[in-house]
Amino acid sequence: TAVNRSAAPAAVRRALDRLAGRDAELPAALEDDGRRAALVAVLAASSALTRLLENDTDAVAVLDDLDRQVAIDHSDATALAATKERALLRIAARDLTGLDDLTATGASLAALARDVLHGAWVLAGEPSLAVIGMGKLGGDELNYSSDIDVMFVGDGDVGRLARPAAEIMRIAGGCFRVDANLRPEGRNGPLVRTLASFEAYWERWAEPWEFQALLKARPAAGPAELSQAFLTASQERLWSHPLGVDDLRQIRAMKSRTEQEVARQGLSERELKRA
Numbered sequence: 001t002a003v004n005r006s007a008a009p010a011a012v013r014r015a016l017d018r019l020a021g022r023d024a025e026l027p028a029a030l031e032d033d034g035r036r037a038a039l040v041a042v043l044a045a046s047s048a049l050t051r052l053l054e055n056d057t058d059a060v061a062v063l064d065d066l067d068r069q070v071a072i073d074h075s076d077a078t079a080l081a082a083t084k085e086r087a088l089l090r091i092a093a094r095d096l097t098g099l100d101d102l103t104a105t106g107a108s109l110a111a112l113a114r115d116v117l118h119g120a121w122v123l124a125g126e127p128s129l130a131v132i133g134m135g136k137l138g139g140d141e142l143n144y145s146s147d148i149d150v151m152f153v154g155d156g157d158v159g160r161l162a163r164p165a166a167e168i169m170r171i172a173g174g175c176f177r178v179d180a181n182l183r184p185e186g187r188n189g190p191l192v193r194t195l196a197s198f199e200a201y202w203e204r205w206a207e208p209w210e211f212q213a214l215l216k217a218r219p220a221a222g223p224a225e226l227s228q229a230f231l232t233a234s235q236e237r238l239w240s241h242p243l244g245v246d247d248l249r250q251i252r253a254m255k256s257r258t259e260q261e262v263a264r265q266g267l268s269e270r271e272l273k274r275a
Contacts, residue, residue: 002036006044015043015050023060034097038063041096042089049092052085062086066094072112074119077171084175087112092144109142113176117150117221120171126164128155129192130222132230134182138216147177150220153230158192165192168221182213195229202237208247209254214238 006012016039020026030036039060042049053059062070070087073079091108094100100108110133117131135149136142150169154161169178181187184201193201202211214234219227243251262271 002040006040008044011047011050012040012043015054018054019060022054022057026060032064034066035063037097038066038093042093045096046092049089052089056082056085059086059089062090063093066090066097066099072115072119074122077120077123077174080116080119080123080171081174084112084116087115088144103141106136106141106143109144109146110137110140113137113142113148114220116172116175117148117168120168121221123171124164124167126161127223128226129161129164129168130154130226130230131168131220132227133216133218133220134213135216137220138218140218147179148172149179149182151180151183151217152192153195153198153226154192155194155223155226158190158194158197161192162190184210195226195233198230199233199237202234202241208243208250211238211241212251 003009003012003016016026030039039053042053042063068090070083070090072087073083088109091100091105091112094108095105114133114137117133121129121131130153132138132151132153133148134151136146137148137150142148152161152165152168154165169180172178180191183189183191184193184198184206190197215238217231217234219231259268262268265271
């Protein structure tokens with residue numbers, strides 16, 4: 001009955017057959033209402049999570065208790081990626097079964113991304129480097145297909161710190177798409193800056209949209225003192241920066257361009273990102 005009422009009965013039935021072929025105890029386990037509802041909902045909604053359940057023998061146990069957090073293992077990059085997938089399974093199951101609403105799900109996905117970045121930071125082994133979350137990550141509103149936007153602030157020789165920053169991106173990139181192009185000068189700018197360098201850039205060269213982006217800047221991983229210093233300085237600069245006539249004109253023009261692009265695609269009623 002649960003399969004027949006699911007969003008994709010045929011796909012769920014095939015997946016359950018494969019899982020039961022691997023685990024003879026699964027049919028009896030599905031007598032539990034909560035476990036059955038979570039498994040059927042996930043199998044109906046996501047081919048990627050279906051593959052996880054089929055290939056990771058520890059993943060099904062995540063559905064036994066959706067109130068239990070999945071601990072992120074950062075002993076190595078492989079363990080980090082595996083436990084991230086199980087944590088994602090739990091978030092999706094809570095979402096699909098109605099335990100969490102949209103706001104809670106976005107916040108859980110963002111928290112998972114920060115856990116991954118923390119694990120990558122630990123594995124990179126550089127205590128003088130902080131990771132700042134931007135965009136939907138910083139705003140606690142990540143979605144399942146989001147990349148994670150980051151910036152790096154370092155205390156010391158930024159040339160030396162570029163390598164561990166790239167290593168953090170590589171390790172975290174095994175779990176999420178990682179994008180550092182919101183940093184000053186985008187992909188043409190240095191991957192890591194000192195706090196003084198950020199402040200000098202904000203003072204002299206930053207565009208209005210870059211100050212808007214700072215609205216969602218939040219510490220994501222690394223030393224708390226350095227992260228907090230960045231947050232304090234960025235928010236002070238954000239709220240004290242005067243907006244001239246040209247700045248306001250640029251902001252309005254950018255808003256108009258995005259609205260026109262959404263309308264051109266016929267997405268005005270459903271495009272949330274650019275609304």
